[in-house]
Amino acid sequence: MHLSNYIKSFNYDEKPGSHLVYSTKRAAVLVLKKEIIESIESGTLSLAAEKTLSDLGIIIPDKEAEKKSMLGLIDGLNARDTGMNVTVVLNMDCNFACVYCYEGEMKGRLYMTEDIADLLIDFIKEKFTDTTKSINIDFFGGEPLLSKDLIKYISHAMKSFAGDKGAEYTFSLVSNGSLLKREVAEELKALGMQGVKITLDGPAEIHNKYRPFKKGGGSFDAIIRNIKETCDLVKIGIGGNFDQENYQRFPELLDYLEKEGLTPDKISQVKFDAVMKRPKGDASPADYVDGCMSINEPWLIAAGIYLREEILKRGYSTPRIMPMPCQVELKNSYVVHFDGTLYKCPGFIGKKGFETGSLREGMTDYSASYKTGIWKNDECLGCEYLPLCFGGCKYMTYIRDGNVESIDCKKPYLDASLEALVRQDINYRRQARAK
Numbered sequence: 256m257h258l259s260n261y262i263k264s265f266n267y268d269e270k271p272g273s274h275l276v277y278s279t280k281r282a283a284v285l286v287l288k289k290e291i292i293e294s295i296e297s298g299t300l301s302l303a304a305e306k307t308l309s310d311l312g313i314i315i316p317d318k319e320a321e322k323k324s325m326l327g328l329i330d331g332l333n334a335r336d337t338g339m340n341v342t343v344v345l346n347m348d349c350n351f352a353c354v355y356c357y358e359g360e361m362k363g364r365l366y367m368t369e370d371i372a373d374l375l376i377d378f379i380k381e382k383f384t385d386t387t388k389s390i391n392i393d394f395f396g397g398e399p400l401l402s403k404d405l406i407k408y409i410s411h412a413m414k415s416f417a418g419d420k421g422a423e424y425t426f427s428l429v430s431n432g433s434l435l436k437r438e439v440a441e442e443l444k445a446l447g448m449q450g451v452k453i454t455l456d457g458p459a460e461i462h463n464k465y466r467p468f469k470k471g472g473g474s475f476d477a478i479i480r481n482i483k484e485t486c487d488l489v490k491i492g493i494g495g496n497f498d499q500e501n502y503q504r505f506p507e508l509l510d511y512l513e514k515e516g517l518t519p520d521k522i523s524q525v526k527f528d529a530v531m532k533r534p535k536g537d538a539s540p541a542d543y544v545d546g547c548m549s550i551n552e553p554w555l556i557a558a559g560i561y562l563r564e565e566i567l568k569r570g571y572s573t574p575r576i577m578p579m580p581c582q583v584e585l586k587n588s589y590v591v592h593f594d595g596t597l598y599k600c601p602g603f604i605g606k607k608g609f610e611t612g613s614l615r616e617g618m619t620d621y622s623a624s625y626k627t628g629i630w631k632n633d634e635c636l637g638c639e640y641l642p643l644c645f646g647g648c649k650y651m652t653y654i655r656d657g658n659v660e661s662i663d664c665k666k667p668y669l670d671a672s673l674e675a676l677v678r679q680d681i682n683y684r685r686q687a688r689a690k
């Protein structure tokens with residue numbers, strides 16, 4: 256037996272003579288004595304230990320065969336996937352005037368019409384197969400709640416269709432939170448709303464500067480009021496966009512949330528991301544700064560680790576480190592713009608050459624335009640980070656190069672941060688268990 260190709264091992268001074276071993280493929284972590292690691296290499300591992308380590312994906316019989324099997328990993332995921340996930344941009348309008356919003360020139364009174372919504376409903380019905388068990392829509396904007404009636408229209412149709420097929424329909428919103436009144440949440444929950452991701456850019460003073468209402472005035476207090484009114488009805492996740500000057504003040508927001516009674520049991524997740532530098536005229540949803548992206552700049556790596564620690568140490572939940580292929584590679588994942596154009600990632604909305612057809616004409620082949628499978632090369636297959644990276648984020652590559660011809664290598668980021676992130680996950684999981 257051999258150590259898997261997809262293992263990172265760190266010194267574990269807490270237990271002298273031991274290593275912290277993390278499988279990037281299984282997101283499994285364990286502390287192994289040096290002698291155990293040596294006995295793997297020398298073939299003298301006990302049968303019981305061999306079984307445990309094999310089950311956890313830490314050891315494998317053949318390193319080359321493991322690399323080959325990775326080639327089929329995403330195809331396998333796609334074949335087993337029983338859920339359909341559709342990101343829908345309902346409009347390009349907003350009642351906020353965020354200073355970093357690069358929907359910029361594209362923004363305005365552009366809304367999905369009922370005709371396009373009908374095409375969307377037909378599209379989802381057509382993609383539904385005998386193996387589909389769930390349909391989930393993530394509604395984006397602009398501000399999706401400016402299209403509340405359309406959310407209801409689409410959700411009525413989807414809920415009844417899914418019900419007839421014995422499947423489940425759910426949806427979530429990525430919203431600025433200002434229009435999420437209790438009666439709105441009640442109405443939408445009855446139609447399948449599960450969660451709302453709301454952006455708070457740090458404590459009130461900073462947030463109000465970055466995310467004012469279009470008509471003027473800060474939006475912080477209105478959002479907090481709405482979160483308090485609705486957090487018992489739907490899962491509220493909090494996101495936030497920081498920059499180099501203000502990230503150290505984000506823990507003040509966490510303290511404020513706690514003080515206001517928005518304790519970890521009331522908030523489903525907290526995650527802060529850096530404000531993205533986007534090209535002028537970029538039409539992708541402003542709040543689309545998702546877990547998939549990472550940036551290799553040193554200050555950002557340090558800021559990310561620091562803020563994650565501050566979130567976890569107050570008991571809030573934040574995404575764990577785990578294998579995550581890019582959404583572009585997932586067959587049952589679609590992005591629909593308000594005008595009915597299809598894409599594979601919200602980051603590419605409005606970018607010429609990245610359309611993948613339309614609701615009217617159906618999907619076109621996107622493997623060449625999005626360079627799917629770019630990670631199927633010797634360097635990536637031999638890289639211990641492959642399951643966490645799969646060639647990185649195509650949107651980041653596009654921002655860097657203006658095309659998606661090469662990989663967005665996460666090695667510098669993962670070299671600098673993985674140990675700290677894995678340690679955070681063990682420490683805070685252990686504390687949670689001890690409570």
Ligand code: SF4
Binds near residue numbers: 581599648649651
């Ligand atoms: S291209 Fe980047 S942002 Fe888009 S789905 Fe893939 S990883 Fe996420």
Ligand code: SF4
Binds near residue numbers: 638
């Ligand atoms: S892009 Fe870089 S980090 Fe990602 S799998 Fe390839 S070599 Fe590894």
